[in-house]
Amino acid sequence: MQSDFVAVSVAAGNMHRPAAGLENELLRAIGKSGPAPQGIAVLNADGQVLDWVLMFDDDASVLKFLDHARQRFAVHPDNSAPFMTERYQRFPGSKRDDVAAHTVTVPKGGGHDDTVRCPADSIYEPGTLIAKVAGRRVIEEGRLTGDTVNQEDYSQDRFVITPGTQRQLLEAVNKADGKRVRVPDQVARQWVTYAYMGMLDVNPFNNPAGATSDHKDVAFDIETAGGHPGWYRITGESHGSVKTERRQGDGAGFENDVQLTWRGFARIENDRLVSLLLRGDGDERLMWNPGGLPGAIGRGPEVANLPAGRHVDWKGPVSFSIIGTPAKAEQTSPTAAGAAAPEDRHREIQAKIPQLRDHMEKGGARVMQTVAPLMQEFQKLMREQRFDEASKQLDKILGQLDAASAVPEKAAAPPKPSTN
Amino acid sequence: MSTSSSRNSTLALALALIGSAGALRSADSPEALRAELLALQPPKLVWREIDWNYCLLDGIAKARAEKKPILLWAFINSDPAEERC
Numbered sequence: 294m295q296s297d298f299v300a301v302s303v304a305a306g307n308m309h310r311p312a313a314g315l316e317n318e319l320l321r322a323i324g325k326s327g328p329a330p331q332g333i334a335v336l337n338a339d340g341q342v343l344d345w346v347l348m349f350d351d352d353a354s355v356l357k358f359l360d361h362a363r364q365r366f367a368v369h370p371d372n373s374a375p376f377m378t379e380r381y382q383r384f385p386g387s388k389r390d391d392v393a394a395h396t397v398t399v400p401k402g403g404g405h406d407d408t409v410r411c412p413a414d415s416i417y418e419p420g421t422l423i424a425k426v427a428g429r430r431v432i433e434e435g436r437l438t439g440d441t442v443n444q445e446d447y448s449q450d451r452f453v454i455t456p457g458t459q460r461q462l463l464e465a466v467n468k469a470d471g472k473r474v475r476v477p478d479q480v481a482r483q484w485v486t487y488a489y490m491g492m493l494d495v496n497p498f499n500n501p502a503g504a505t506s507d508h509k510d511v512a513f514d515i516e517t518a519g520g521h522p523g524w525y526r527i528t529g530e531s532h533g534s535v536k537t538e539r540r541q542g543d544g545a546g547f548e549n550d551v552q553l554t555w556r557g558f559a560r561i562e563n564d565r566l567v568s569l570l571l572r573g574d575g576d577e578r579l580m581w582n583p584g585g586l587p588g589a590i591g592r593g594p595e596v597a598n599l600p601a602g603r604h605v606d607w608k609g610p611v612s613f614s615i616i617g618t619p620a621k622a623e624q625t626s627p628t629a630a631g632a633a634a635p636e637d638r639h640r641e642i643q644a645k646i647p648q649l650r651d652h653m654e655k656g657g658a659r660v661m662q663t664v665a666p667l668m669q670e671f672q673k674l675m676r677e678q679r680f681d682e683a684s685k686q687l688d689k690i691l692g693q694l695d696a697a698s699a700v701p702e703k704a705a706a707p708p709k710p711s712t713n
Numbered sequence: 714m715s716t717s718s719s720r721n722s723t724l725a726l727a728l729a730l731i732g733s734a735g736a737l738r739s740a741d742s743p744e745a746l747r748a749e750l751l752a753l754q755p756p757k758l759v760w761r762e763i764d765w766n767y768c769l770l771d772g773i774a775k776a777r778a779e780k781k782p783i784l785l786w787a788f789i790n791s792d793p794a795e796e797r798c
Contacts, residue, residue: 295763298784301772302765305787316770323785336783338776340769359784366782401777404770413767425795427754441755450797493789493797524743558743570746572753614750 305331307412314409322395328380335362339372341394348383349596358384419625420565422454424617426487431610445607450487459566471517478695481513485531488613495549497533508534529555544584551577569617581605652694663697664690
């Protein structure tokens with residue numbers, strides 16, 4: 294593939310949202326012709342879609358598709374003549390209607406101008422920590438499986454710890470003056486949220502489909518690491534669990550239960566978290582039953598079930614690593630907090646909503662009353678599309694809800710009004 | 714932890730893991746733990762050996778220069794080298 298194609302990866306979301314600039318216009322035109330929001334496409338050298346495909350009849354059909362697309366490229370290498378975009382639900386057996394190839398033109402030598410950010414670029418506030426997560430299946434006595442293809446063997450992810458989230462940790466550490474202290478739940482929950490096997494749909498801590506978690510328990514402590522100046526020792530436990538018999542929409546059923554014991558180190562310099570090293574070991578139970586395939590579970594080639602995923606029913610020991618390092622200078626901007634694209638801020642807020650919903654479900658009216666004034670302000674900021682401020686307001690709300698839900702009912706009292 | 718049952722199950726899990734020689738082998742310094750975490754990374758992932766472009770305009774420039782078609786993967790995150798799909 295490397296020798297015959299130029300490989301490009303794009304976020305499917307960027308193909309289906311309004312945004313300024315030539316690249317976004319091109320992505321929207323490509324996305325509009327697709328048979329689904331995600332998929333694989335082969336484009337000619339001017340960025341026009343020759344073929345879309347979602348699945349393949351069998352393994353051999355993958356290479357046949359690439360050959361087929363190369364033959365079409367030989368006939369339509371550029372936008373010099375109109376042609377039709379082919380769209381395969383499953384190649385070659387299930388073909389949908391062709392559509393006319395889009396006509397968005399990229400000028401020769403054309404690139405980004407200075408006014409529009411490349412949709413692939415992520416710009417962070419200085420001091421942001423980027424954490425990379427890897428999960429491995431353990432075979433026996435700590436020995437890892439060498440397999441890394443299937444989702445129950447290997448997982449990978451990435452998340453960012455903003456300076457705002459770091460401040461919550463630093464405040465707790467500073468108050469304790471180096472002694473052992475509980476890591477704020479909101480901070481610890483972010484650390485463990487990405488430590489699970491399986492695809493995005495089975496996240497037990499922040500389920501993207503809104504499936505309710507039976508457990509979202511975290512308990513992490515941090516204290517000065519004697520003999521290692523600047524470093525803090527971390528210990529913790531987490532238990533995330535989500536289960537759905539039959540999801541609305543596609544009918545998928547899934548279960549994921551992850552229990553881990555954690556240990557690690559954090560390095561703090563100049564009121565910034567500059568390194569995070571965490572290891573989680575424990576057990577996971579993962580089940581995924583793609584919807585609409587009751588008679589075909591576990592059967593048929595995997596490439597014939599790409600969007601729904603293959604059937605998984607597995608339980609076993611797992612190990613996770615998290616390594617957090619500061620964002621590189623070229624990835625940051627002093628104005629990033631205010632200059633982040635509104636859609637990024639909106640996405641950030643959406644990612645926090647399950648935590649808010651969780652508090653509403655578990656804490657009820659008593660807990661929600663403690664943040665009623667802040668919620669009104671949050672709603673106002675959202676209505677006015679001031680997403681940057683709304684995101685910070687939501688952080689404040691979640692922080693207070695974490696604190697309120699940790700207090701016994703009789704002792705809970707509304708917080709003092711915010712002065713911000 | 715929010716319930717006594719989850720505390721009990723976590724305690725049982727912790728005890729079970731303590732009995733496992735490899736899983737909880739303690740790294741007592743940041744340097745040792747970092748080495749341990751790096752050892753958890755797979756040595757080779759085939760999809761990381763693909764030279765992915767994340768900017769479509771860059772991909773088009775390369776395709777024009779090399780006279781090759783573009784294989785476009787549209788997935789829910791944006792970086793197949795690092796992120797989950």
